[in-house]
Amino acid sequence: MGAAVPGGARDPSDERTSMQLDESSPLPLYRQIYDSIRTGIDAGSYPPGSRLPSIRGLADELQCSRNTIDAAYSLLVEEGFVASRPGSGYRVLDLHQLSPVPAPAAAGHTSPAAPAGANPVRYDFSYGNLEPGTFPASAWRSIVDDLLLSVESRTCDTYTNPLGEMALRQQIAWRLNSSRNMDCTADQIIVQAGTAASIQNLLALFDSGRDTVCMEEPGYDGARQVFSRSAFPVAPCRVYGTMENFFEDLEKAQPRLLYVTPSSQFPTCSVMPIKMRARLIAWAEANDTYILEDDYCRDFRYRERPLPPLQSMDQSGRVIYMGTFSKSLSPALRMNYLVLPPRLLERWHEKFRGAYPTVPWLSQAACARFMADGQWDRHLRRLQMKNLRKYTALFEALQKAMGQKVDVLENGTGLHLLVDVKDGRSQEELLALARAAGVAVYGTERYWMSENHPLKSCMLVGFSAIREEDIAPGIDALAQAWFG
Amino acid sequence: MGAAVPGGARDPSDERTSMQLDESSPLPLYRQIYDSIRTGIDAGSYPPGSRLPSIRGLADELQCSRNTIDAAYSLLVEEGFVASRPGSGYRVLDLHQLSPVPAPAAAGHTSPAAPAGANPVRYDFSYGNLEPGTFPASAWRSIVDDLLLSVESRTCDTYTNPLGEMALRQQIAWRLNSSRNMDCTADQIIVQAGTAASIQNLLALFDSGRDTVCMEEPGYDGARQVFSRSAFPVAPCRVYGTMENFFEDLEKAQPRLLYVTPSSQFPTCSVMPIKMRARLIAWAEANDTYILEDDYCRDFRYRERPLPPLQSMDQSGRVIYMGTFSKSLSPALRMNYLVLPPRLLERWHEKFRGAYPTVPWLSQAACARFMADGQWDRHLRRLQMKNLRKYTALFEALQKAMGQKVDVLENGTGLHLLVDVKDGRSQEELLALARAAGVAVYGTERYWMSENHPLKSCMLVGFSAIREEDIAPGIDALAQAWFG
Numbered sequence: 017m018g019a020a021v022p023g024g025a026r027d028p029s030d031e032r033t034s035m036q037l038d039e040s041s042p043l044p045l046y047r048q049i050y051d052s053i054r055t056g057i058d059a060g061s062y063p064p065g066s067r068l069p070s071i072r073g074l075a076d077e078l079q080c081s082r083n084t085i086d087a088a089y090s091l092l093v094e095e096g097f098v099a100s101r102p103g104s105g106y107r108v109l110d111l112h113q114l115s116p117v118p119a120p121a122a123a124g125h126t127s128p129a130a131p132a133g134a135n136p137v138r139y140d141f142s143y144g145n146l147e148p149g150t151f152p153a154s155a156w157r158s159i160v161d162d163l164l165l166s167v168e169s170r171t172c173d174t175y176t177n178p179l180g181e182m183a184l185r186q187q188i189a190w191r192l193n194s195s196r197n198m199d200c201t202a203d204q205i206i207v208q209a210g211t212a213a214s215i216q217n218l219l220a221l222f223d224s225g226r227d228t229v230c231m232e233e234p235g236y237d238g239a240r241q242v243f244s245r246s247a248f249p250v251a252p253c254r255v256y257g258t259m260e261n262f263f264e265d266l267e268k269a270q271p272r273l274l275y276v277t278p279s280s281q282f283p284t285c286s287v288m289p290i291k292m293r294a295r296l297i298a299w300a301e302a303n304d305t306y307i308l309e310d311d312y313c314r315d316f317r318y319r320e321r322p323l324p325p326l327q328s329m330d331q332s333g334r335v336i337y338m339g340t341f342s343k344s345l346s347p348a349l350r351m352n353y354l355v356l357p358p359r360l361l362e363r364w365h366e367k368f369r370g371a372y373p374t375v376p377w378l379s380q381a382a383c384a385r386f387m388a389d390g391q392w393d394r395h396l397r398r399l400q401m402k403n404l405r406k407y408t409a410l411f412e413a414l415q416k417a418m419g420q421k422v423d424v425l426e427n428g429t430g431l432h433l434l435v436d437v438k439d440g441r442s443q444e445e446l447l448a449l450a451r452a453a454g455v456a457v458y459g460t461e462r463y464w465m466s467e468n469h470p471l472k473s474c475m476l477v478g479f480s481a482i483r484e485e486d487i488a489p490g491i492d493a494l495a496q497a498w499f500g
Numbered sequence: 501m502g503a504a505v506p507g508g509a510r511d512p513s514d515e516r517t518s519m520q521l522d523e524s525s526p527l528p529l530y531r532q533i534y535d536s537i538r539t540g541i542d543a544g545s546y547p548p549g550s551r552l553p554s555i556r557g558l559a560d561e562l563q564c565s566r567n568t569i570d571a572a573y574s575l576l577v578e579e580g581f582v583a584s585r586p587g588s589g590y591r592v593l594d595l596h597q598l599s600p601v602p603a604p605a606a607a608g609h610t611s612p613a614a615p616a617g618a619n620p621v622r623y624d625f626s627y628g629n630l631e632p633g634t635f636p637a638s639a640w641r642s643i644v645d646d647l648l649l650s651v652e653s654r655t656c657d658t659y660t661n662p663l664g665e666m667a668l669r670q671q672i673a674w675r676l677n678s679s680r681n682m683d684c685t686a687d688q689i690i691v692q693a694g695t696a697a698s699i700q701n702l703l704a705l706f707d708s709g710r711d712t713v714c715m716e717e718p719g720y721d722g723a724r725q726v727f728s729r730s731a732f733p734v735a736p737c738r739v740y741g742t743m744e745n746f747f748e749d750l751e752k753a754q755p756r757l758l759y760v761t762p763s764s765q766f767p768t769c770s771v772m773p774i775k776m777r778a779r780l781i782a783w784a785e786a787n788d789t790y791i792l793e794d795d796y797c798r799d800f801r802y803r804e805r806p807l808p809p810l811q812s813m814d815q816s817g818r819v820i821y822m823g824t825f826s827k828s829l830s831p832a833l834r835m836n837y838l839v840l841p842p843r844l845l846e847r848w849h850e851k852f853r854g855a856y857p858t859v860p861w862l863s864q865a866a867c868a869r870f871m872a873d874g875q876w877d878r879h880l881r882r883l884q885m886k887n888l889r890k891y892t893a894l895f896e897a898l899q900k901a902m903g904q905k906v907d908v909l910e911n912g913t914g915l916h917l918l919v920d921v922k923d924g925r926s927q928e929e930l931l932a933l934a935r936a937a938g939v940a941v942y943g944t945e946r947y948w949m950s951e952n953h954p955l956k957s958c959m960l961v962g963f964s965a966i967r968e969e970d971i972a973p974g975i976d977a978l979a980q981a982w983f984g
Contacts, residue, residue, distance in 0.1 A: 093872045096670045100874050109674060144659060151656035157648035164641035172635035172830040173965075175628060186580045190593060202580075209693050209858040216700070220729045225709075238854065245704045245851055346656040348861035367729055370722065374693040376863050377832035388577045390584050481657075 037078055045080055046087035053088065057097055057108055064110035068098060138454035139490030143432040143478030144347065150399065151346045155391050159382045168381065176377045178368060180207025180353070184384035188339070188353055191387070196314070197324040198337070204361055206354045209374040211310065214338055214354050215242045215275075218308065221363045224248045227272035230265070234463035234471070236282045239275050239310070248273075252465040255281055259292050266299065273306050278326055280313040283463050283476060285430035293326055300334040306360065308336045315344050315396060316403050319428035333357035341383065343431065343480070344396055351375050351383065403431065406479040406487060413488045414477075417495035425474070432478035434460070436471065437498060443473050446498060453497035455490055521562055529564055530571035537572065541581055541592055548594035552582060622938035623974030627916040627962030628831065634883065635830045639875050643866045652865065660861045662852060664691025664837070668868035672823070672837055675871070680798070681808040682821070688845055690838045693858040695794065698822055698838050699726040699759075702792065705847045708732045711756035714749070718947035718955070720766045723759050723794070732757075736949040739765055743776050750783065757790050762810055764797040767947050767960060769914035777810055784818040790844065792820045799828050799880060800887050803912035817841030825867070827915065827964070828880055835859050835867065887915065890963040890971060897972045898961075901979035909958070916962035918944065920955065921982065927957050930982060937981035939974055 035052050037045055056062045068074075068089065075082040089106055092098040098106050163169060179185070185202040192198040208214040222229075224247040231240060233252030243250045251269035254261040266274065276296075278288035288296075300307050309326045327337040340352035356364055386392050407426075410433060414424050418435075425434040435457070437446055443459050450457050458476040479487060519536050521529055540546045552558075552573065559566040573590055576582040582590050647653060663669070669686040676682040692698040706713075708731040715724060717736030727734045735753035738745040750758065760780070762772035772780075784791050793810045811821040824836035840848055870876050891910075894917060898908050902919075909918040919941070921930055927943050934941050942960040963971065 090873075096667050099671070099674055100872060101877070109670065146657040148654045148657050151653065153648045153653035153656060156656075157645060160644050160648070161641060164637045164644070169635065169637035170632045172637060172640075172832045173630040173632050175826075175831045183580050186593065187583070190583050209697075210856050212856055213693075213697070213858050224731070238856075241854065247708070342659075347659045347856075348656045350856070350858055350860050370725065372694050372696055372722075372831075372834070374697050374834055374858060376834045376860060379860050379863075388584055389574075393585070 035074075035078065037080070045078075046084045046091070049074075049078070049085060049088035050091050053092060054097065062108045064108055066108050067104070068092075068106040068108070070105055136454060137451075137456045139486055139493060140456045140482055141432075141477045141479065141490065141494075142456060142458065142481050143476055145481040146343075146347065147402075147481055147483060151348075152386070152391065152395055155386065155395075156382060159385045160378065163378065163381050163385070171377050171381070176373050176380075178371045178373045180205065180373060180375065181377065181380040181384060183388070184380045185353075187384050187387040187392075192337075192339075192355065197328040198355070199328065200337075200355050204355050204358070206356065206364065207373070207375050207380060208352050208354060209350045210342070210352055211312065211338065211340060212238060212242050213350075213374060214352055215239055215308070216246060217368070218336065218354065219243070219246045219248060219273075220367050221360055222248070222272055228269050229273045229275065230269050230271035231275040232262075232277065232281060233265075233465055234283055234460065234469070235275070235465075236277065236310070237462045240465070243275075250465070255284065255286070256470055259289075259295075262292070263295070263299065270303065271305055273308060274300065275308045275310065276326075277310045277312065279311050279317070279322055280427070280429035282310075282312070282430075283432070283460055284425060284434065285427040285432070287323065287427055287429060288326075290323060293323070293329060297326060297330055297332075297334060301332045305334070306336055306357075307334055308338060310338045312338070312340050313343055313430055314339070315400060316407075316431060317429050318404050318407050322429075327355065330357070333359055336360060344399060345383070345392075349379055349383075351379055402484070403479070406482075406484050407433075409484060409487045410477065410479045410491070413491035417491050418499065421499055431480040432476050434471070434474045435477050436474045438473075441473065443475060446473065446475060449497045450494055453493050455494045455497060457494065519558075519562065521564070529562075530568045530575070533558075533562070533569065533572035534575050537576060538581065546592045548592055550592050551588070552576075552590040552592070554589055620938060621935075621940045623970055623977060624940045624966060625916075625961045625963065625974060625978075626940060626942065626965050627960055629965040630827075630831065631886075631965055631967060635832075636870070636875065636879055639870065639879075640866060643869045644862065647862065647865050647869070655861050655865070660857050660864075662855045662857045663687075664689065664857060664859065665861065665864040665868060667872070668864045669837075671868050671871040671876075676821075676823075676839065681812040682839070683812065684821075684839050688839050688842070690840065690848065691857070691859050691864060692836050692838060693834045694826070694836055695796070695822065695824060696722060696726050697858060698836055699723055699792070700730060701852070702820065702838065703727070703730045703732060703757075704851050705844055706732070706756055712753050713757045713759065714753050714755035715759040716746075716761065716765060717749075717949055718767055718944065718953070719759070719949075720761065720794070721946045724949070727759075734949070739768065739770070740954055743773075743779075746776075747779070747783065754787065755789055757792060758784070759792045759794065760810075761794045761796065763795050763801070763806055764911070764913035766794075766796070766914075767916070767918065767944055768909060769911040769916070769918070771807065771911055771913060772810075774807060777807070777813060781810060781814055781816075781818060785816045789818070790820055790841075791818055792822060794822045796822070796824050797827055797914055798823070799884060800891075800915060801913050802888050802891050806913075811839065814841070817843055820844060828883060829867075829876075833863055833867075835863055886968070887963070890966075890968050891917075893968060893971045894961065894963045894975070897975035901975050902983065905983055915964040916960050918955070918958045919961050920958045922957075925957070927959060930957070930959060933981045934978055937977050939978045939981060941978065 035049065037048050041048060053062065053068065071082050071085045071089065075085050089098065093100055097109060099109050100106050182202060184207060185205040188205050189200055189202040192200055208217065227248065228251055229243045229248045230251050230253050232255045235252070240250055251265065251271060253265035278293060280287065296307065307326060311325055314322055325337060327335040335357065337355035338352065341349055342352065411424065411426055414422065414433070414435065421438065423436040423438060425436065443461065447457065447459055458478070460471060460474050460476055482490065519533065521532050525532060537546065537552065555566050555569045555573065559569050573582065577584055581593060583593050584590050666686060668691060669689040672689050673684055673686040676684055692701065711732065712735055713727045713732045714735050714737050716739045724734055735749065735755060737749035760772070762777060764771065780791065791810060795809055798806055809821060811819045819841065821839035822836065825833055826836065895908065895910055898906065898917070898919065905922065907920040907922060909920065927945065931941065931943055942962070944955065944958050944960055966974065
């Protein structure tokens with residue numbers, strides 16, 4: 017920390033500080049200044065509302081350049097300790113306003129955060145977040161630069177198309193039609209602010225007082241949460257055992273909407289067989305039901321070529337297709353899309369007449385450009401290769417370190433594997449042992465609606481966020497924790 | 501158009517084109533090439549799926565630089581006529597996929613688009629969009645640049661805080677507390693993807709089977725649409741006549757939620773009197789009702805200082821405050837925020853446990869930085885001054901050109917005036933006369949729930965989008981159209 021001494025400056029700002037800098041410290045000067053003021057804020061010597069010394073004054077006093085002070089102050093501003101107000105300099109913010117929000121309890125497509133007080137996580141086999149550096153920040157930057165420098169930036173002054181930017185919808189339609197055997201027009205595509213927002217809006221086309229929703233059991237709890245929040249009754253359809261289980265449950269519930277994940281069932285990663293697909297579409301047609309096909313993970317298929325989506329087999333406009341950019345580009349972009357069959361598209365136009373878009377123009381325009389000039393395809397290919405390597409590494413590490421002690425459910429898709437420890441220990445016990453060893457793997461209870469189910473001790477081991485080189489050592493540590 | 505001749509090139513792409521460029525044309529070369537290919541696509545000489553000549557080949561043939569060809573092709577890609585596919589060059593897209601979507605019928609906070617086939621609009625007195633150039637594109641660009649170059653860009657690889665970025669929520673809280681007399685913490689602020697999305701999510705905390713919503717009559721139809729879409733019964737409360745009308749309606753409807761616009765009632769722009777505010781809060785407390793205060797237009801007040809928001813007078817946690825960036829920064833940013841009272845905040849945490857954010861991290865981080873370093877304040881001051889000038893110009897132009905023939909409802913707030921023509925002609929007739937003269941002003945029928953109301957012939961004349969210098973000539977043209 018060097019010899020930086022907590023600043024003793026008080027309001028007014030022209031009072032001299034007691035800040036001292038250590039020339040021999042390995043910390044850069046701006047960092048020493050920052051540390052000193054931070055300590056002062058914590059200790060109360062800079063109370064809320066008090067002014068920091070002026071940049072010029074402090075630079076003179078410490079005999080350093082104003083840029084150094086400016087860098088320290090900017091960091092304080094960025095971190096939310098200090099606000100800069102034109103004309104009145106830098107003021108310390110009220111830290112009582114800054115108490116951290118409880119960490120968001122993550123749902124479904126993300127694994128939950130580690131419990132507070134747990135050992136530091138050395139190896140995080142979470143599912144959902146992407147490996148640092150996945151987002152093509154520098155390519156994105158030059159596209160955003162171009163857009164904001166061009167006359168197109170004028171679009172920022174207007175309300176834009178509520179269904180999404182045509183250029184982006186065309187790029188999406190083109191790819192769905194050319195690489196997924198689908199047959200849709202850009203008009204059918206509606207750009208949305210994520211899976212939950214999509215489902216929530218879609219539910220406006222249904223009637224919570226009359227319509228039941230079915231979903232897979234086990235299934236994505238994030239979708240279930242949206243159905244419940246919108247007050248729709250939800251009935252589970254078993255995707256384990258035989259296919260008849262599923263159709264029995266479906267027949268019994270008679271849903272108006274069925275949510276499925278055919279290309280990689282969440283969380284089992286199984287692929288819906290072609291026979292079941294045909295039967296499902298016929299069932300939907302015969303029973304006046306819509307199928308919401310969440311194709312969230314189609315880009316990652318590690319053995320065979322993916323089967324065409326349900327949407328491409330649907331002749332009677334029963335399938336709503338949903339795709340996302342969260343797994344392949346950025347979860348923080350908050351962008352996905354729906355492809356509506358014509359009848360529902362009409363209903364959407366009625367219900368959302370005069371509505372506004374929910375995704376910023378700039379995100380959409382940048383993504384359209386990223387796709388149009390071919391960068392998307394290169395980016396996706398790289399990520400597919402990387403995920404294939406990680407998938408293989410994880411599977412092999414589990415085989416090597418745990419062998420017959422575990423069953424590994426893998427289906428050549430997805431961004432995680434399910435691992436079943438066969439010695440009868442409970443999921444809680446196994447998760448706790450792992451956490452104690454600094455390895456985060458995740459439970460699967462939340463994906464079930466029923467209490468009794470055959471996968472009690474299955475754990476989710478994700479590889480979307482962990483670095484390739486951490487997979488083998490992480491699994492070794494996990495084996496050590498579980499089997500000594 | 502120059503002498504550019506429709507390109508006769510067909511697949512395969514190495515065939516020579518018949519494209520000819522006109523050196524003496526005032527059109528730049530890339531534009532001539534673009535025009536030629538566009539014409540070719542329209543005429544069918546570039547059928548869907550056909551490849552454009554390679555950039556190098558066409559540059560050689562036309563003896564121009566590859567950059568010129570690249571510029572023409574990029575424009576075609578951007579406009580959605582052509583897709584670039586790595587390895588296979590530029591291909592013409594299927595135009596049947598590109599049939600334009602019906603123009604979004606705009607709602608409430610935006611004026612509707614001109615009817616098809618109308619005269620070109622020379623003067624658009626619309627409400628909602630901002631004047632071109634309002635968005636600080638270049639400042640925004642340098643902030644986004646910084647963010648994407650820094651290690652912070654790693655956030656793009658993760659799911660972020662569902663309530664919004666803390667840095668932004670702190671900036672918002674600081675400003676609300678210091679400039680609006682409010683007393684809220686950053687924890688109470690939830691960043692959302694626009695007014696409609698905010699209301700839709702908020703309604704998840706209420707019960708459509710049991711709870712009635714009240715809103716002002718006349719009032720913002722966009723909010724009414726969301727209430728209806730979520731199946732809530734909506735009851736109007738008259739804001740014309742005496743204050744007793746309003747409370748009579750309220751008493752009768754006994755709503756659980758009341759939507760109001762106290763700082764600038766939409767669309768009348770009246771300011772809710774202090775007496776009514778106190779009474780409303782007391783009523784809400786006594787009747788277990790929440791008040792949703794939409795403070796969409798608070799930044800623009802042209803005479804007195806604005807009254808403090810209802811939220812600042814609320815001692816019992818009955819007021820939900822809603823603010824937006826659409827009127828002051830960018831409607832295309834799709835960003836606004838809610839400030840929840842503690843009880844509802846708890847309910848929100850329950851209902852949205854594990855939910856995801858709906859606003860991209862990059863938008864939030866850029867906005868936080870824009871606010872933190874003082875650019876926001878300067879930007880807002882400039883816009884306030886500009887809107888004051890436009891407000892004054894519009895009011896004076898109406899007085900000068902129409903004098904006693906009209907009543908102008910103005911209350912020193914808002915981004916539009918209401919104009920009432922007193923000679924008994926219908927709104928339809930007056931709007932049609934204006935459109936025929938190339939002047940767009942807008943009807944107000946959509947803001948009413950009841951058919952019989954006292955403002956039948958009032959029209960909305962907005963000044964948010966029109967340029968300052970177009971206001972006087974536009975009003976002169978309108979006066980000419982209406983009164984000859």
